[in-house]
Amino acid sequence: MTTQTAISTVPSYVLDQWWAPAEDSRTAEVLDANTGEPLARFGAEGLDLGEVLAHARSVGQRELGALTLHERALKLKELAIVLNDRREELYELSHRTGATVVDNKVDIDGGIGVLFTYSSKGRRELPNSNVLQDGPAESLSKDGSFIGTHIYTRLPGAAVQVNAFNFPVWGMLEKFAPAFIAGVPTVVKPATPTGYVTEAAVRIMVESGILPAGSLQLVSGSARGMLDVMDYRDLMAFTGSASTAQALRTHPNVVTGGVRFTAETDSLNAAILGPDAVEGTPEFEAFVKAVVTEMTVKAGQKCTAIRRTIVPDSQRDAVARAISDRLAQRVVIGDPRAEGVTMGALASLEQLDGVRGAVEDLIAAGGELAYGTLDAPTVRTAAGDEAVVDHGAYLSPILLTWANAESDVLHSREAFGPVTSLLGYTDVADAVRLAARGSGSLVATVCTNDPDVAREMTTGIAGHHGRVHLLNRETAKSSTGHGSPVPHLVHGGPGRAGGGEELGGVRAIKHHMQRTALQGSPNLVTAVTGVWQPGADRRLAGSPAYGADPSAVHPFRKSLADLRVGDALASDLRQVTEEDISAFAESTGDTFYAHVNPQAAEANPFFPGIVAHGYLLVSWGAGLFVEPAPGPVLANYGLENLRFITPVAAGDSIRITLTAKKITPRVTDEYGEVTWDAVIHNQHDEIVATYDVLTLVEKQDSLYADWTD
Numbered sequence: 001m002t003t004q005t006a007i008s009t010v011p012s013y014v015l016d017q018w019w020a021p022a023e024d025s026r027t028a029e030v031l032d033a034n035t036g037e038p039l040a041r042f043g044a045e046g047l048d049l050g051e052v053l054a055h056a057r058s059v060g061q062r063e064l065g066a067l068t069l070h071e072r073a074l075k076l077k078e079l080a081i082v083l084n085d086r087r088e089e090l091y092e093l094s095h096r097t098g099a100t101v102v103d104n105k106v107d108i109d110g111g112i113g114v115l116f117t118y119s120s121k122g123r124r125e126l127p128n129s130n131v132l133q134d135g136p137a138e139s140l141s142k143d144g145s146f147i148g149t150h151i152y153t154r155l156p157g158a159a160v161q162v163n164a165f166n167f168p169v170w171g172m173l174e175k176f177a178p179a180f181i182a183g184v185p186t187v188v189k190p191a192t193p194t195g196y197v198t199e200a201a202v203r204i205m206v207e208s209g210i211l212p213a214g215s216l217q218l219v220s221g222s223a224r225g226m227l228d229v230m231d232y233r234d235l236m237a238f239t240g241s242a243s244t245a246q247a248l249r250t251h252p253n254v255v256t257g258g259v260r261f262t263a264e265t266d267s268l269n270a271a272i273l274g275p276d277a278v279e280g281t282p283e284f285e286a287f288v289k290a291v292v293t294e295m296t297v298k299a300g301q302k303c304t305a306i307r308r309t310i311v312p313d314s315q316r317d318a319v320a321r322a323i324s325d326r327l328a329q330r331v332v333i334g335d336p337r338a339e340g341v342t343m344g345a346l347a348s349l350e351q352l353d354g355v356r357g358a359v360e361d362l363i364a365a366g367g368e369l370a371y372g373t374l375d376a377p378t379v380r381t382a383a384g385d386e387a388v389v390d391h392g393a394y395l396s397p398i399l400l401t402w403a404n405a406e407s408d409v410l411h412s413r414e415a416f417g418p419v420t421s422l423l424g425y426t427d428v429a430d431a432v433r434l435a436a437r438g439s440g441s442l443v444a445t446v447c448t449n450d451p452d453v454a455r456e457m458t459t460g461i462a463g464h465h466g467r468v469h470l471l472n473r474e475t476a477k478s479s480t481g482h483g484s485p486v487p488h489l490v491h492g493g494p495g496r497a498g499g500g501e502e503l504g505g506v507r508a509i510k511h512h513m514q515r516t517a518l519q520g521s522p523n524l525v526t527a528v529t530g531v532w533q534p535g536a537d538r539r540l541a542g543s544p545a546y547g548a549d550p551s552a553v554h555p556f557r558k559s560l561a562d563l564r565v566g567d568a569l570a571s572d573l574r575q576v577t578e579e580d581i582s583a584f585a586e587s588t589g590d591t592f593y594a595h596v597n598p599q600a601a602e603a604n605p606f607f608p609g610i611v612a613h614g615y616l617l618v619s620w621g622a623g624l625f626v627e628p629a630p631g632p633v634l635a636n637y638g639l640e641n642l643r644f645i646t647p648v649a650a651g652d653s654i655r656i657t658l659t660a661k662k663i664t665p666r667v668t669d670e671y672g673e674v675t676w677d678a679v680i681h682n683q684h685d686e687i688v689a690t691y692d693v694l695t696l697v698e699k700q701d702s703l704y705a706d707w708t709d
Contacts, residue, residue, distance in 0.1 A: 009041045010196050013206060013218040014052050016059070021045045021221070028192055028221075033098035033345040034335040034382070036391020042192045044221030050229040052187055052217055056158035057233065060185025060214030065154075067212070068129055070667045072181050073122030075210050080115035082208040083201065087112065090169060090200055097168070097194045098345035098393065100336040103298050106484065111173035111201075117487040118177040118509075125506050128664045128672070130154065130183060133529045134515060137522075144535040147522055151529060152513040154183040155260075157233025159512060160226055162248075164239045165191035165347045166301040168198040174487065174503060175237050176216065182512035184235070185215050189223040191240070193348040227251045232258030235512065237502065239303070242266045245498055262511070263498035264491070266414050267303055268438035271482060272431050272457060273311040274448025279318040282473035287447040288322040290471060291420060294483045295397050296331055296343045300418035301351070304443050304483040307414055310434050313424035320401055320422055324371040327397050334380030335392075341380055346393040346417055355417035359398055365409035367400035367421060374398075411437040428453060432460030440495020443467040445482045466493030466501070526565065532661045532677060538568040546570040546655070555658070556627035559701040560665055560672050568659040571624035573683060576612050578650040584616045611647040617654060617689055618642070621680050625658040632698035634671055642691035646682060653683040661692065671696050 009027060011020045021027065027043030064072065083090075091104045099107065126132065134150035141147075159179040163171040168190055176186050190198035202218045205211055219226075230236065230253055238245055238261070245263040248254065254261045271291055277283035294306040311319045334341040346352045356374050363369065376388050377396040397418040402410055405423040411434075425431040435444055444465045446457045449472045458468050467489065469482050485491035490504035502508055518525060522535035532538075541552035548570040555567040585595045593600040594607050601610045618639070627633075648654060657679050665672035676693040 007038050007041060009043060010199050010220040012044055012047060012220045013199075013202055013216070014047065015055050015217075016213050019047065021047070030193060030196065031348065031391075032096045033193075033347055033393045034096065034337075035389065036349070039096060040196050042195060042221045044219055044223065047219065047221070049219075049223060049226050052219065053158055053160075053229050053234070055214050056185035056187055056217060057156070058214070060158065060212070061156065061183075062214070063212035064180070064183040064185060064215050065130070067183070068667075069126045069181060069183075070123050070128040072183060073119045073126070074667050075212075076115045076122070076177055076180060077119035078210045079205055079208065080112050080119065082210065083112050083115070083204055086204050089204075090197060093197050093200050094168070095336040095344075097197060097347055098299060098336065100341055100344045102342070103336070103344065106170070106297060107167045108169045110484070111167075111170035114170065114174045114177050114487045114503075118181060121488075121505055122181045122509065123667065126181075126509070127530065127662065128667065129530050131529055132510070132513070133531050137525060137533050140519065145521055146519065147525055147533060147535065148517060148519040149525060149529070149533075150515055151518050152510055152515050154513050155233060155235060157184070157231070157235070158187055159184045160187045160189065160223075160230065160234060160236045162189045162223070162236065162238045162240065163191060163198070164303070165193040165351070166298055166303070168194040169201050171239060172198050172201065174485075174491075177487075178503075178508035179512045180215065182509045184512045185217070187217045187219065187226075189219045189226070192221070193351070195220055227253050227259065230257075230259045235260040235262070237500070238263045238498075240265065242496060242498070262492075262500035262502070264303060264442070264493075264500045264502060265496065265498035267440075267442040267493060267497040268307045268411060268414055269304055269441045269443050269482075270308040270310050270435040270438060271306045271445040272425075272435060272447065273309075273315060273319065274446065274450055274453045274457070275312050275428065276450040276453060277447050278315065279322070281449070282476060283447050283449050283471070284315075284318075284322070286471055286473070286476035287445075288319065288326055289476075290445060290447070290482050291323055292326045292330065292397075293481065295327070295399075295418045295420055297483065299343055299346050299395070300397070301347060301416055302483050304485065306420050306445070306482060308410070308434075308438065309420050309422045310425055310431055311422065313426060316401070316422060316424045320370050320399065323399055323422070327371055327399070331397060332380060333377050333394055333396060335382040337382045338380045338384055343397070343418065346395060349391070349393050351416070352393040352395055355395060355415050355419065358413055358415035359400070359419055361413050362400055362409060362415060362419075362421065365407050365413070366404050367402055367410065370399045370401045370422070372396040372398035372418075405434060411439070428456050429460070432457060435461045436464045438464065438496065440493055440497045440499075441465050442491070442493040442497045443469060443482060445469040445471050447471040449473060464494065466490060466497060530565065530662070532565045532659055534677070536566060538566050538659055539564070540568050540570050542570040543572045543655075545572065546657070554627045555660055556625075556633045557629075559632040560663060560674075560697055560699045561701070563660055563663060563674065563697065565660050565663060568657060569625050570657050571655045573653040573655045574620060574624060575653040576616075576648055576650060578610065581610060581612050581616070581650060584613055588613075588615075590615070607647050608649050611649050612652075614644040614689065617644075617648060617680055618691070620654065621656045621678060621689070624654075624656045625678070632701045634696045634698060636693065636695050638694045640675075640692040640694065642689065644689050646686045646688045648682060648688055654680050654688055656680050658693065665699055670700070671698050673697075
């Protein structure tokens with residue numbers, strides 16, 4: 001990997017090539033957060049942002065669009081493997097930002113983990129195509145010839161991602177991954193103080209040769225004017241200060257031009273200790289540990305860090321002592337390259353000045369310094385010495401206690417560093433009220449072992465928070481933590497937190513897609529969605545009594561190479577007898593009265609008397625549609641959406657129609673999934689049951705091609 005010399009200019013990666021500004025252009029100098037030594041310069045003067053976006057919309061869209069959702073998801077796994085193999089290089093660079101070993105696991109390993117997770121979810125939960133159907137179709141005509149549904153298709157523009165300084169790798173990858181799977185090219189704008197780490201990660205990705213042309217571009221330096229060249233086709237995802245987000249949100253191209261804009265900003269997150277979690281309980285211990293962790297990981301420079309520690313009035317002194325003791329015992333401040341350091345420097349001297357200023361404001365408003373100091377602390381240097389480093393961005397952890405929990409400054413001023421404020425509440429309702437005074441937050445922890453308290457607090461604060469983390473003795477060891485967003489769940493929050501939403505599994509992929517209402521005939525809707533719609537044409541094999549061609553190939557004899565959506569089977573009728581019902585009840589042990597007691601069954605308003613078990617009918621359905629010879633169907637792995645509609649009494653008959661509804665080849669295996677639409681009718685053509693049958697089917701009829709009985 002190419003690393004930066006002491007004062008080299010960090011390049012951008014645009015138009016599928018590395019680009020640097022002219023030597024005499026304006027640049028910003030970046031320093032080692034631990035030593036104050038110059039590291040690199042940043043600048044993008046002369047870069048044509050319009051050309052960058054045009055490249056994304058043309059080349060990036062074309063190259064990503066040539067791949068399916070699954071193929072793009074698989075590339076994420078390949079990128080994750082490459083980054084994982086070279087993560088030590090990123091660790092070494094990241095130490096210069098003040099990041100410790102633990103910090104690197106959160107940022108670098110966490111970012112790589114996002115790629116692995118999205119690769120897996122994309123291939124398991126999405127079709128191997130480029131159109132997502134959103135829910136079943138609705139009939140819009142009496143005869144079923146006109147239907148409607150919703151579909152998702154990718155945005156036709158670019159995703160511009162503006163990231164904060166605190167997570168130069170995770171912050172990029174958690175936005176990039178869902179955009180990439182959706183098929184939308186990314187333009188990354190990292191924050192200058194740590195952007196050299198982002199550049200190194202992008203360089204590794206580019207050098208891998210995995211990225212399609214135009215799918216990822218990097219702007220190292222100012223991107224002022226980016227919104228001027230964006231339009232309704234594009235999306236901007238911003239992480240940073242509320243003031244900057246507001247300036248971007250009010251840009252004409254957002255207000256009237258239709259640019260999609262989402263933001264994740266300042267957040268005065270809270271941790272609430274339940275009234276039951278008194279000193280000596282496992283919850284009290286877990287709570288103190290969580291608060292100290294959030295104060296010190298990334299030196300408190302996390303949008304999810306605990307800024308307000310809300311505890312029962314009776315526990316304020318005990319919590320203050322416990323937090324102070326743990327900080328004194330566990331925290332070693334210094335250069336992350338030194339042995340034993342557990343908290344590094346803030347990202348820059350400017351960041352240090354900002355945090356000190358915020359703490360001074362909090363103290364002026366009534367906060368009392370219970371632990372820590374605003375003076376430069378003694379730190380462990382890279383050489384292992386203990387010293388005060390004049391040019392390092394170091395600050396000790398700071399605990400402020402508040403006698404007045406109603407201070408407006410307490411609930412509005414954020415110190416974006418290793419700082420938390422401790423305040424008391426009178427009862428659960430008061431705790432909920434105080435948490436809500438943050439005016440919208442990313443996350444809150446509720447630490448209690450009382451189910452009633454957990455329910456009351458959660459329902460009280462959920463509307464003010466993007467995530468609620470319930471902590472007790474059962475999760476103290478297994479929890480991923482208050483401050484760690486996971487790719488499976490949404491990250492974002494209302495109000496002050498920006499009102500945006502990221503991650504959340506496939507939700508984030510859909511954020512990069514347009515939902516469109518689709519109306520038309522079942523045949524045309526099937527053609528667009530790739531999913532067979534009721535009423536669309538079928539190629540029926542099986543019983544001629546129900547319109548099938550008896551000479552047609554049974555769909556279970558077709559591999560994915562030959563099987564098509566709409567291939568179907570219609571069975572003959574099979575009569576159900578009372579003996580069949582009794583035998584099924586006896587063999588399964590299902591002696592529910594409706595199957596064995598005529599008098600009780602007749603008294604039931606839903607049944608005409610003894611009726612067949614629903615699972616007997618489903619079992620017989622399999623017997624009616626299955627083709628028993630080996631291959632190419634390899635396995636039945638489940639049923640979905642099973643509904644029993646019309647009871648079947650002794651003497652009734654049933655038949656089944658099975659239709660290939662959705663075909664999903666796997667990109668990594670020699671088989672794929674087929675979802676079959678199954679409908680059981682009785683002799684009167686009334687629907688008895690509906691469900692989906694899930695099977696695994698060979699791509700090519702090879703495994704049993706030479707099989708003989």
